[in-house]
Amino acid sequence: MISRRNLLHFSRALHLHYFSQVRQTNFRVFSSFSEKMSPSNFKYPVARKDTVVESCHGKEIADIYRWLEDPDSEETKSFVNAQNEISEPFLQGVEWKQLNEKLTKLWNYPKYSCPNKHGDKYYYFKNSGLQNQSILYQQDSLESDASVFLDPNELSEDGTIALSSTKFSDDGKFFAYGLSESGSDWNTIKIRDVSTGKDFDEALEKVKFSLIDWTLDNKGFFYGRYPEQDGKTDGSETKQNENQKLYYHRVGTPQVDDVLVAEFPENPSWRTTSHVSDCGKYVVLCIVKDCRDNIVYYSELDGEIKGKLNVKKVVEKFEADYEFIANNGSKFYFRTNKNAPNYRIVEIDFENPAEENWKTVLQEHEKDVLDWAVCVNQDKVLVGYIHDVKSLLKVHNLTTGDFIKEFPLDIGSVGGFTGKRKSAEIFYQFTSFLNPGTIYHYNFSVPNEEPTVFRQININLDGFNKDNYKIDQIFYPSKDGTKIPMFIVRRNTEKITPKPCLLYGYGGFNISIQPSFSIAGLMMADTFDGLMALPNIRGGGEYGEKWHNGGRLFNKQNVFDDFQGAAEYLVQNNYTTHEKIVIQGGSNGGLLVGACINQRPDLFGAAVAQVGVMDMLRFHKFTIGHAWCSDYGNPDEKDHFENVLKYSPLHNVKAPKSANEEYPSTLILTADHDDRVSPLHSLKFAAALQDAVKDSKYQKKPILLRVYSKAGHGAGKPTTKRIEEATDIFTFIMKSLNCEMKHL
Known part of the structure; x- marks a missing residue:
């Protein structure tokens, strides 16, 4: 995430x-x-x-x-x-x-990311120690042998082409990934057919500060790109980045055929990230103009995407942060610091989005900061708190905010997490000044069990x-x-x-x-x-x-x-x-x-x-x-x-x-x-x-x-x-x- x-x-x-x-x-x-x-x-x-x-x-x-x-x-x-x-x-x-x-x-010791399941396969990153870039591995189960799915080290002799973003389609059949060269923020997005391990012909250029967000029909995804500009765009230029636009790309088609779905030419500094809802019927647009505060628009997704979205406004003022968590029908859940300096979770009904109708689901904590929140196991929200700079990891009910459990952590931080709403399985990685990483596994379908150590990363x-x-x-x-x-x-x-x-x-x-x-x-x-x-x-x-x-x-x-x-x-x-x-x-x-x-x-x-x-x-x-x-x-x-x-x-x-x-x-x-x-x-x-x-x-x-x-x-x-x-x-x-x- x-x-x-x-x-x-x-x-x-x-x-x-x-x-x-x-x-x-x-x-x-x-x-x-x-x-x-x-x-x-x-x-x-x-x-x-x-x-x-x-x-x-x-x-x-x-x-x-x-x-x-x-x-x-x-x-x-x-x-x-x-x-x-x-x-x-x-x-x-x-x-x-x-x-x-x-x-x-x-430096020479193995490093791992948390596993994540896409379709019927598990994936994780591993660096054996001194490899220039970490390799993405695929395995049938957590116990089976793993095989290389994508090795960025093969893309350049000196390791200066890096994997900068990744996103599988909802069914796990396609894999979209961004590549950056020489440390630049510019990305080129490519798409891989998981079954064959081969890439499609198209390459999406001029991508920067963008998520890859698939529609639930698995036919394509939203992404942000900048217009062509005079001169070079390889990361060594100084020209301002302005006029980002949101596009929709269909797998197997050239970039020239991508559909422009949202743009705001009167506000050239705006940047848009999209989030397709859990049900697939909506796309949420979180729009920023600087490095804090965003506004929230949305559009219904009904049939094939052929042109600009019919955008409706939910939050119109840049005065707080809003991060999309999940939705149940027209009711959407956001982590926000609106009237809550330590953040809270609110429910906003898009059919009646006026602020006076918002419902606080998880109250702001008096001291601890609600740092992030992810929906898992259907109706639960996993929340990461910061308590005197150390991490706390808790679970609440998504719609009521009721406390469910807290995962025990030593003094340190949660440095990685994987999990999905439709899955009962989560992984999280704990790290501290003296611990390079302990990856824990937990399954909500057996709630009486405690998290187990899936992998301990050790320094040599x-x-x-x-x-x-x-x-x-x-x-x-x-x-x-x-x-x-x-x-x-x-x-x-x-x-x-x-x-x-x-x-x-x-x-x-x-x-x-x-x-x-x-x-x-x-x-x-x-x-x-x-x-x-x-x-x-x-x-x-x-x-x-x-x-x-x-x-x-x-x-x-x-x-x-x-x-x-x-x-x-x-x-x-x-x-x-x-x-x-x-x-x-x-x-x-x-x-x-x-x-x-x-x-x-x-x-x-x-x-x-x-x-x-x-x-x-x-x-x-x-x-x-x-x-x-x-x-x-x-x-x-x-x-x-x-x-x-x-x-x-x-x-x-x-x-x-x-x-x-x-x-x-x-x-x-x-x-x-x-x-x-x-x-x-x-x-x-x-x-x-x-x-x-x-x-x-x-x-x-x-x-x-x-x-x-x-x-x-x-x-x-x-x-x-x-x-x-x-x-x-x-x-x-x-x-x-x-x-x-x-x-x-």
Whole structure:
């Protein structure tokens, strides 16, 4: 199941999942910090300063690196090459090779998804360990041998073609799947005949931010696509994504014959996802314009789809989230935060849809957040709650809301789930900081039985013992006194002493960062005798809409204060020192890192900013950036312009005028096919930082930019590239914090 929020803006934060099996290695950094970081070793490329100046709401804004917004210019390409010529040699060497060998062994263990039944077959994904892409397997029963159904690794030699979306027809006879290349959000949809294992001739192009939604007659599906545009559309372009339209495709026909069923030309930023009802008589359209709040339309499906749908409105105002769960006839069930910041489930009768007629089926919980809901076993709804950042899993009656049961969970999160309304069988995968995955099986037809372990995923780490590690969850005060939860992963020792610390954050878009397995924590705890800390800063969804609103728009500074407060807490409580802290974040988390090293460079020893949003005055002008105005505000409006200008990483760079203002060692990472957050953000930020520090006698630490090729925002990245990036990051951490490799 793909949630609406995962289609809109960023992928979930780019957690570093570094896996198992490592041999014991001990070595010390070969050169001291001062030797490696000598400013004479870093002669940064001279980036031309343009003369572009714009008047924005009465203020003159210079944009001297605007030329870097053109990814195809020879000047931009030369700048990127020159940056890589500095960063690659620094990151390479004997340390890189040894860390890469170690990470490769850590990664090499089998990974599985939850099984799911389609037609009379079961399907699941498996990666044997180091395969670039996971393989989709088919089996007749849960006990029978499995055979390969689709292997994306056969589609490209380097693994850069990835499976980005999948959907079987209701009868299980057809399989529609999306493919993305080089990490781009652009998809090509293909269709496979399950009985023969062969694909039909058609390929659906120009697909982006779209679900695949089959009609129950199994003849075709709805999908969203964008119109043809001038120039390239391979993920390396910067043109805005506008005017998405909803189409219906019939199996076995060319895309040119697809039926346009819905479009909203007067609202070019709208994006539509469709949900065919359980009975097959309706299609629900959930329409978004940014990254929160949607409206709800629907149409009856009666006979062959030949033209535009007769759309009727249910919810007309963008003021809350509505996620379709199920229907019984004209009565439809939605998860919503309308008048319920922690979400509730409501019943809306489409024959009488006025809000005063809505019925609350499952009340909002006072503290716990209703994070997701799925209809299973005919009349039941499986709901996932977040309780103080940990997952709870409960079952209620769909129509009455009556509580039925709760599944026992340890401290962690539900990282995967499969199940259907017409089936009594479900699977769910539990994960935690020290558990890569336990897949449970439960059958509602035998309600007295407890869930059973279907598959335990194990890391291949010799001598690994969970008892050697300790997970702390603490609550620390932010600048305004708000208590912020934070997990700390460390070795289980009686005495807390200052250690190297990886501090990871995100803080935005209602995205919750829950406990999940990450070898980043094990690497820090064992390899560097350190710790990893994950604060659940505001802007996320850990405590519902109140938490999200506390870190968006004019409250965005709270996010940075929360993150900086985490660093201060860790130092004050003897977990680490400022010189031993490396901060890391990706996407919106990259913005977090960029803003924090501008505001409080004295708090951190090093920083890793991945695919970050760095130009807060122009983010809305590229690809899908306009959708982020719901979290950041629209810079075209004076109040929002003045707000984002205060923290925009690009516009708040300053030359260090004292040792206390020296920037931490900084590694900026981006990729040439990132069409979510265009690499121009990182390029401009790196140019500004390097120019600001190049003549400062106080700046001893490097500012490095690394640009990867044939890679995007993160989704679908092949294993080899993930390990390469992880090696770069840990080599940088090792050198910047002057760590020693120990343990394992």
